[in-house]
Amino acid sequence: MRGTLLTGTERAILWGGIAAGLAFAACMSYLMEKETDSSIWVHVLIWGVTLFGTAMAVGSYLPDPEERRGRAMQEAGQARHVQGRIASVRHRGLRETERIRQTRLAITAIMPLEDGTERMVELDVLVEDSLLPRFSTGQHIDLMHDPDDPDFVSIDRSRSPVMVQ
CATH class of the missing domain: 1.20.5 (Single alpha-helices involved in coiled-coils or other helix-helix interfaces)
Structure with missing residues (x-):
């Protein structure tokens, strides 16, 4: 994939x-x-x-690796969509242009697997500042992962957007 x-x-x-x-x-x-x-x-x-x-x-x-992983999974059409929960968030910096300001977050999320177990996943993602409240500890987050490799995880941007359209 x-x-x-x-x-x-x-x-x-x-x-x-x-x-x-x-x-x-x-x-x-x-x-x-x-x-x-x-x-x-x-x-x-x-x-x-x-x-x-x-x-x-x-x-x-170039887009971040997390965003490229998500795009690759969507193009392959085999991604599993799950709803996880954010366990912790760390601010890792800012990226700002004349039209957008984004905060780089290191998110630790709890992702449920098909067998009923849960897995902790780490995501490094850029989030537009106006959407930061959606990415706080305890919030639900839509994820997608490769069914053959649960470590290949990305945010499902169609359900949990990181930028205002």
Whole structure:
């Protein structure tokens, strides 16, 4: 069920960002070598800063692993939908743009299994701030999981949205 976790657009963003970063670093290194007698450390600095910046920029456009897991399960059509309960929540940071503010939460949820037992699952998810009250301790949360691998869990965004549409 896992398959690829990146869509075609996401792969294009990833490879396009990597290609642009490499092209920039190569041009800067060439210009530095042509214009000055620069040491190897100047090139290391150019390449290091460029690759780090590229990784951060590309990473900010890709969905989180938890969201990709959910998308993969929905596309496969074999996900089991269950209603769990949030046992604990930890705030792990913020992500803010000019149009949206999201809080990164580390959620520990109790997920019922088909055999009547319960399993504790950990989810790392971004939630729009206006929806934070729905993700507090004791609240019910809709989950989906792979029937063959109960550790492959995601929030069912169609029933427990994390963003205002």
